[in-house]
Amino acid sequence: MQKTALVTGGAGFIGSHLCERLLGEGFRVVAVDSLLTGSLENLASFKENPAFTFVERDVRDATEAEFASCKFDEIYNLACPASPVHYQADPLRTALTSIKGILLSLSLARRDGAKLLHASTSEIYGDPLQHPQKEEHWGNVNTIGIRSCYDEGKRMAETLLCDHIRTYGTDARMVRIFNTYGPRMHPQDGRVVSNFIVQALADADITIYGDGSQTRSFQFVSDLIEAMRKYMALGKDEVRAFFSARGFIAPVINTGNPDERTVKELAERTLALIPESKSKIVLKPLPGDDPKRRKPDISLAKTLLGWEPRVTLDEGLAKTVEYFKARKETSK
């Protein structure tokens, strides 16, 4: 029988790739998105698919009752602005999106006996005290800093999810997503990969905040989607057993690419892929609370899912450059 999936944030960068993958696997897909940072353009390649339904709705306002006519088999909670420039624009909205989004997803999962996959983030580690970061790391987050609307909102969502599992036995899982890039990234979201490509294509200065020695690990979006699908293919008991054997209260895995690069190296590789660019690299001051190093330990995901990232940085960057080039052509 055809299964039905709900994807909150379904018109976003990651959400739209997930919808496309689920449709390809034969799911009916309901995507909910406020279009604050997501866009209909991201849905272009599959929006005419009869198995796809788009609902323009803010998860802060949505209620379980609005989905009375649906019965979901799988729920993916991805709604939330995820780049500093977007999530800091309206910090109260950001925090409430995290909180209300997970509460809605949990209550629907409980109602329908659905599997729920929540998109958490490496940001819950803040400026980590452990490197690389294992799931056991409690994180180092400033509750009253300018990133806290996102970091604390996402931490709160993890807590609510765990307590829902403990209280109701909900079949909920979490992935802590590390930096992810690829086609359909928001061109103005201020993240390094899209920033650098957009700047290089426009012959504008390539801006590095700080001295560029801070590291990130860049995961290509298709690797993430693969991890999410593999995780959701597992049964509840299997997941539960795996994590309780390791002393975890909740099923949580890091997904990311441990291939650590400095921001400076990323800028140089981007420029190498766009040889026609006249851009130069310039340094600017680091904003508040910017994490200095971030690299996932993905041992748990490897063991549980038999998964690891496959797309190299050069391959992924080339595809992303191609996307932004095409986008620039279209908008001419």
Added chain:
Amino acid sequence: MQKTALVTGGAGFIGSHLCERLLGEGFRVVAVDSLLTGSLENLASFKENPAFTFVERDVRDATEAEFASCKFDEIYNLACPASPVHYQADPLRTALTSIKGILLSLSLARRDGAKLLHASTSEIYGDPLQHPQKEEHWGNVNTIGIRSCYDEGKRMAETLLCDHIRTYGTDARMVRIFNTYGPRMHPQDGRVVSNFIVQALADADITIYGDGSQTRSFQFVSDLIEAMRKYMALGKDEVRAFFSARGFIAPVINTGNPDERTVKELAERTLALIPESKSKIVLKPLPGDDPKRRKPDISLAKTLLGWEPRVTLDEGLAKTVEYFKARKETSK
């Protein structure tokens, strides 16, 4: 003109002392409490005061509109079960009490141009990596542990408060309250002070979790109330200037007694105050995520408020023992 104060959690241990103090200073006081852990008994000495109004209401359900007929000058947000035994009983409720309580308080403060004092907690430091704890410490909290409903809920409340200040200029302040004790503590809340006294008065075993070497700093409730009132006596600009000069985004001070004691010493002193008790000290295993050391650095409060705790542990314990003895007599 007579001022009006709102106290959420007004029938609780700390809330009821605050209401009493505000009434004594000539305020009209509206206390809101779900009576989940608070009790009408705590209000006995002032509930007939015509300046006092009690509203039995859960802050999770309350709305700004319900308070349309009030205009508040000062708002104190104290609602939330605060002892592990209570806050872990219904963890989702606990987290939502923190979140909804601060949102209600912030929106009322904004509506009325009121001063808001939010009761945060030393628990936001988790198992701290710094000793004693300064306000700058980011804390060490497990997002998916059994204490996280309280710790993360309280961290989220701090974040929402800061973002409300940044977004609307709300006149909101925070105190991070360290262990506080005194008359009207809930006898069954599982905290060390009340536990030990209740056990000693009942000739029952005095249970120490762990080996008793973990430390706590015990603040007598009247010292806390004094700090809260001094903090609220300051003007918005004065508070803002003090904290921005120190690089703080939000006005936050620790309140507690830096007089650090081991839990074992507390047990011994309690027994010394109840010489007739036949109780013996017994050790039990430490529960999950229990913080090993906790001691406030109160330099900021000293400088800003000219405040420091005055009540010694022996004085405070004697008053608390007296309260529990009287309570036991009454219930005979």
